Amino acid sequence: MTHAILELAESAPDAQLLVLPVLRLDDALTISAPPGLPDLGPSLEATGFRGKSGETQKIAVPHEGGVRAAIALGLGDGSDEEQARRAGGALARAAGTSAVAIDADALEPAIRQAVLLGALLASYRFTAYKSELDDDALTTITVVTGDRDRAAAENARATTLANAVALVQDAVNTPPNDLPPAALADIALRVAHENGFESRVWDEQQLRDGGYGGLTAVGQGSSRGPRLVRLAYRPEGAELHIALVGKGITFDTGGLSLKPAASMVGMKFDMAGAATIIGVLQAAAELGIQVAVTGWLCIAENMPSSTATRPDDVVTIYGGKTVEITNTDAEGRIVMADGIAAASEEHPDLIIDIATLTGAQVVALGDRTTAVMGNDDAWIRSVVDASRSVGEPSWAMPIPEEVGDTLKSPVADLANMRSGNRSAGMLVAAAFLERFVGDRADGSGALPWVHLDIAGPSNNESAAYGYVPKGATGVMLRTLIALLEARA
Known part of the structure; x- marks a missing residue:
């Protein structure tokens, strides 16, 4: 059995692909990004990104005088748990082998849990009989949060369901x-x-x-x-x-x-x-x-x-x-x-x-x-x-x-x-x-x-x-x- 694992952190590790959840509300993009980043809406719009649920777009964002890899993840209007699970699946496929970090506090609890569970389920691989492993699977999801107790409980539930499946x-x-x-x-x-x-x-x-x-x-x-x-x-x-x-x-x-x-x-x-x-x-x-x-x-x-x-x-x-x-x-x-x-x-x-x-x-x-x-x-x-x-x-x-x-x-x-x-x-x-x-x-x-x-x-x-x-x-x-x- 192999699927991505969930970890907790108070800030996004520099080496990981930063996930930017994006909602489309009132025909405009609402992007959940860490403090200090400029408004990324115009850049995303220029690529044709519309924030539809499950839509992904890799972009570069400013970071400490340089740039950092990020991935915009569309969640529609952020109200549908099944669409959020599917978006998590899209994230897992788009990220490939990259470890990702996602700001858990930026989303409603039910939507956040759905995204994480979808990503875990989509990252499953059966590798027991592979002499050479395919290198296209998401490995780690770091959940960035200021509420570790709550996030730990949510991660445990998602992991329990993903492990059982x-x-x-x-x-x-x-x-x-x-x-x-x-x-x-x-x-x-x-x-x-x-x-x-x-x-x-x-x-x-x-x-x-x-x-x-x-x-x-x-x-x-x-x-x-x-x-x-x-x-x-x-x-x-x-x-x-x-x-x-x-x-x-x-x-x-x-x-x-x-x-x-x-x-x-x-x-x-x-x-x-x-x-x-x-x-x-x-x-x-x-x-x-x-x-x-x-x-x-x-x-x-x-x-x-x-x-x-x-x-x-x-x-x-x-x-x-x-x-x-x-x-x-x-x-x-x-x-x-x-x-x-x-x-x-x-x-x-x-x-x-x-x-x-x-x-x-x-x-x-x-x-x-x-x-x-x-x-x-x-x-x-x-x-x-x-x-x-x-x-x-x-x-x-x-x-x-x-x-x-x-x-x-x-x-x-x-x-x-x-x-x-x-x-x-x-x-x-x-x-x-x-x-x-x-x-x-x-x-x-x-x-x-x-x-x-x-x-x-x-x-x-x-x-x-x-x-x-x-x-x-x-x-x-x-x-x-x-x-x-x-x-x-």
């Missing part, structure tokens, strides 16, 4: 030969140990003995067996309990329903849901959020072999429901069924599952918008509102009653999909998962449940944009943290 990105970017199910489980155990919350791992034999037929069926084709991980963060005084269930397919060949070669490239990203939950638990613990959170990581590798599950097999999910396997490439919902059923036994106040579940999500909503579905409109709205507050686009989608008809099986309780039927694939997958959501402890109906399909947004295959780097994105981690904080 980077943890997810590192895990998702790791090649599958180095991240079998046991290794992903080990990451979860390490985070639990470092942050002092509970953890338990079920290995392949324990899963088989415990009746976790979904994980067993998907993982049995690989020589590297499946795992189920339970993490439990229990802050004192927490009154709300949320369960998170994550898909952790460390590599997905499609199993015997083998994917085409081009479709198999990138399937190391299929464990992004489980990795996101690890990051959420880490950030929640470091931030001290007063919500109890249980994470269920459903981890397996989907491989074709003489021991792999076949189409036409029937498997028994944890809790007793049977599923006819009609396509082994619809494996994510099978492992998630085990996790949702197990999470339901603890009767949490809400279950949220997060998964790179369907290609149909990309067809429906593209590469940047998460699909949100579920059985509780109020909780769905809360998740969507949280996502918008942190700049992670999402959209609520229905689970029409009729899509469940495609899951009927003549030999089992339901089928995992209906091969050849391409209609509403994302919604059908959600309808499948809903069958495994348990009832409330008082028997008054199903537990509240929200499903997040992040198949597209979890991986940025294009160039970096905003504060999102190329590769794994860590999407929805900040949304889930915002949701937890709003409900604490």
Whole structure:
């Protein structure tokens, strides 16, 4: 993991690139510059700089009889936190390897924090397998302030969020030969140990003995067996309990329903849901959020072999429901069924599952918008509102009653999909998962449940944009943290 680090100082170090935040108010530039500098507005205007959010311009400014390098950073009217995060991303890219210094006292607190977080997120690089490091990443941001205590707290929060996102990105970017199910489980155990919350791992034999037929069926084709991980963060005084269930397919060949070669490239990203939950638990613990959170990581590798599950097999999910396997490439919902059923036994106040579940999500909503579905409109709205507050686009989608008809099986309780039927694939997958959501402890109906399909947004295959780097994105981690904080 590597991203820029935040430091504190009472004045800007001479060796660093000076950041000049620029607002455009009443059609004029307002520049936050250290005392002693002349009015830089005319010079910037002459370059065509207009102060639009995310606009950058390197300039030379007078300094102790000479000149000093600076970078003007446009923030628009300075009122939009998401635009400020994107401006921070633009700063990180424009600065390159230069260390930068920014006057923290010149901006409104929320905008200042957004700029810093955006810069940290945009500066992420995955370098573990590079023999020669790219030298285009921002390294250090010095926050110049007269209020060190306040700035230290703000820096700590931004660093906590950026570290948690980077943890997810590192895990998702790791090649599958180095991240079998046991290794992903080990990451979860390490985070639990470092942050002092509970953890338990079920290995392949324990899963088989415990009746976790979904994980067993998907993982049995690989020589590297499946795992189920339970993490439990229990802050004192927490009154709300949320369960998170994550898909952790460390590599997905499609199993015997083998994917085409081009479709198999990138399937190391299929464990992004489980990795996101690890990051959420880490950030929640470091931030001290007063919500109890249980994470269920459903981890397996989907491989074709003489021991792999076949189409036409029937498997028994944890809790007793049977599923006819009609396509082994619809494996994510099978492992998630085990996790949702197990999470339901603890009767949490809400279950949220997060998964790179369907290609149909990309067809429906593209590469940047998460699909949100579920059985509780109020909780769905809360998740969507949280996502918008942190700049992670999402959209609520229905689970029409009729899509469940495609899951009927003549030999089992339901089928995992209906091969050849391409209609509403994302919604059908959600309808499948809903069958495994348990009832409330008082028997008054199903537990509240929200499903997040992040198949597209979890991986940025294009160039970096905003504060999102190329590769794994860590999407929805900040949304889930915002949701937890709003409900604490």
